[in-house]
Amino acid sequence: MTAVLDVRDVKKSFGGITAVNGVSFDVQEGEILGLIGPNGCGKSTLFNCILGQLVPSAGEVRVDGKLVTGQRPSDLNRLGVSRTFQLLQVFPKLSVRDNLILAGQEHRGSMLSRLFGPSDAGLTTTADQMIGFFKLEHLANEPAGGLSYGQQKLLDAAMAFMGGPRLVLLDEPAGGVNPTMLGDLKERLIAINRERRATFVVIEHNMEFVMSRVMVMAEGKVLAIGKPDEIRANPAVIEAYLGH
């Protein structure tokens, strides 16, 4: 079976510093792969190489078998690859509903047809469903900038799913979220994973976050990859996190 995401020997250097050094892994449909590692180990750089924000110095990235190395983020998104960011990235002046419509509109028709089509790109119903799914109904018309941090995290995650993606890369979705809100977020993500067979790659230090497999990075390389229990017991991983 073709992997949803296949990363082969990806390298990324900045001058004399190699941030990502020959990383290879794949992710199968419906899987939730956790990506962990000490600060500065190259996780976010790897994400940016996969998502087209950075062009890898070497290596290949394939989505559903199609070579996408160096493609622009907007093209990748239209191929069904979506993401969230470590820091909040909602559009504060737009309402919650408009944020969601914006997140889905580029998947509807061509640029020209969107200009002459309905102002909501026919997405109000879908946006309202997503608002309901993420339990944000009472905030639908509020400007996103007025929401609490946790609510904005939920909105940020909801936006990643408006285009009906096959693969979602989540960068520390639990960061700074209170336990109640985190419970909501986990529940929603698991539901989307099961109901829509969406595949996730998650940068998350909290291993309680539901993961089918975990990949550990250190100094730009893959240190270990396996089930969460195996990773917890792996001496090399413990050493990378705690030092000698």
Place this chain on the structure above:
Amino acid sequence: MSRHSKMLLVALAVIVIAGLIIIPMNFNRYGLYILSQWAVMTIAAMGLNLTLGYAGQVSLAQGAFVGIGAYGAAILTTHGWPLISALGLVIVVCFIVGWLLGYPALRVQHHYLAFVTLAFSTLAFLVFRNESWLTNGIYGLSNIPRPEIFGFPTRKPLPFYYLCLGSLGLVTLAMWWLIRSPWGRAFMALRENPIRAQSLGIDTRRYTLMAFAIGSVLGGIAGVLYAPLTQYVDPVPFNLQLSLDLLMMVIVGGSGFMFGPFLGAMIAVLLPEWLRFAEGYYLMLYAAAVIVLLIYSPSGILGILDRYLSSRRTQAASALRAAAQSKLEAAR
């Protein structure tokens, strides 16, 4: 927005439109000229508001596009072309030139982009001044005819003012429709967070180029009206000063607000006239008024209104929450 607020807005719009149609009937030639100039400059400022206010791309070239439009209309109509045909050609030329001018914006931003567009503005001015075979150089082009619209001549100031006002109305409707469309949302996303916009599938390259192209077209349309308004064009009005004036109109009125350019152009075109009683001091008063305004409200005049409405919304929401909380406690 509540139904009551919508009704109020519609009523206000009807009163303003009726006022703009009826009151100038009693104006003299000069009054009508100033009002026509306001309408023309508002169209140009609306174009810059799209490029800068909505899409977040700095441009100091809008005055050059007004110049391209004015020279295009002047050259073609003095050679027997109808104004409407000249308008069509100017729209095409400004769209292509504006699109090309957008390319640097894909690589540089902010003050670097401002310098690139400033260079274009200077280049356009040099073409207007030095390419005498086309523009008649510093002597300019005169005897620019005013058009007939559906058989109605606009030679006199009042009909020509109505032509400018009608054009402003059409451009406003088109802009309102554009801003409410998915394109408008994409332009705002481009301004607020281009990296997030890309990750949502928004082709920021195309939208950046489109923002420049459409903004430039509006500059060109303003120029097409400017030429028959003054009936004479020379290079001086289209130097960098015009681009700076248009930038000020957008910032003072309220960058990124639909009606910001209307107010900004009103202040830039009409306020100096109202301050004439101050004689030599009027420019100083004018500059002081602009400085005070921007210190008090960096988001322009409409920014003040926006802040007021936002605070009212917040107060109303807090009151609702408090009422719901007390009901909940009473039920317990």
